[in-house]
Amino acid sequence: MTNKQHWESIYKNNAPKNLSWYQTKPTLSLQLIEHCSLSKNQAIIDIGGGASCLVDHLLQQGYQQLSVLDISDHALQYSQKRLGDKAKMVHWHEENITRFIPPFDYNLWHDRAVFHFLREKADRQHYIETLHSVIKKQSFVIIAAFPIGGVEKCSGLDIVQYNAKTLSAELGDDFILVEQLTEQHLTPSNNTQDFQYFRFKRV
Numbered sequence: 001m002t003n004k005q006h007w008e009s010i011y012k013n014n015a016p017k018n019l020s021w022y023q024t025k026p027t028l029s030l031q032l033i034e035h036c037s038l039s040k041n042q043a044i045i046d047i048g049g050g051a052s053c054l055v056d057h058l059l060q061q062g063y064q065q066l067s068v069l070d071i072s073d074h075a076l077q078y079s080q081k082r083l084g085d086k087a088k089m090v091h092w093h094e095e096n097i098t099r100f101i102p103p104f105d106y107n108l109w110h111d112r113a114v115f116h117f118l119r120e121k122a123d124r125q126h127y128i129e130t131l132h133s134v135i136k137k138q139s140f141v142i143i144a145a146f147p148i149g150g151v152e153k154c155s156g157l158d159i160v161q162y163n164a165k166t167l168s169a170e171l172g173d174d175f176i177l178v179e180q181l182t183e184q185h186l187t188p189s190n191n192t193q194d195f196q197y198f199r200f201k202r203v
Contacts, residue, residue, distance in 0.1 A: 003071060003096065004071050004096065006156075007071050008074055010155055012074050018188050019051075019155075020154065020155075020191075021113055021187075022051075023053065026052065026112065028144070030054070030057055031181075032181065035199065036108055038107055040061075040062045041064050043067070043108070044063060044065065044106060044107065045066075045069060046068045046069070046111075047069050047115075048071075048114035049069070049079075050071075050072050050074075050076045051075040051076075053082075056083065066089070067092075067106070069093040069095055069097060069100060071095065072094075076094055097118075097126075098126045098127060100130055101130075102134045105134045105135070105136055108139065108141075109141045109142070110142045111142065111143045112144040112195075113145065115143055115167075119159075124170060131171070135202050138201070140199060141175060141201075143197075144195050145159075145196055146159055146162070146193070146195065147161060148163050150194045162196065164177055164180055164198060167198055171200060174202055175201070175203075176200060176203050178200065181196075181197040182196055
């Protein structure tokens with residue numbers, strides 16, 4: 001089964017609110033985005049945000065240049081149906097991040113729990129190369145991942161655990177860590193998952 005088939009199956013057979021990573025309000029993501037002090041017309045992309053409610057909150061806050069990327073068409077359709085006519089205000093990309101060719105630059109790259117699924121060096125390299133190509137100086141990257149010593153698998157897939165040092169090494173010297181937060185995420189099944197959120201600035 002390919003990655004796309006795996007994730008299409010996940011979203012075809014499960015409502016997003018029943019999946020472990022679901023959040024009605026992604027509080028820490030919104031907090032970190034606020035700390036970036038972006039203007040409302042600067043471009044934001046949410047990597048792997050197909051069924052996430054983050055885009056809803058950003059639209060409510062008045063952001064005008066929003067993009068959402070997900071490998072799963074089913075995931076994207078959930079958000080598009082949820083948003084109704086507001087979905088026309090968002091750029092939607094049904095893509096594998098390891099194959100994505102962005103149409104323009106972004107002032108903020110947000111990724112909650114995608115990068116840690118990239119176990120192959122070549123996939124991580126393409127991700128980082130793409131990020132470098134579209135995040136210019138003084139722009140931001142927010143990545144949330146399972147921390148070292150935490151969850152080892154998610155949705156039946158192995159993940160790579162990160163801390164500030166290892167994630168900084170992946171991004172390279174152009175990106176400076178400016179903020180780090182810890183979240184104990186309560187899943188729909190009332191279990192807890194530890195997440196580490198990292199906010200980087202390109203210098």
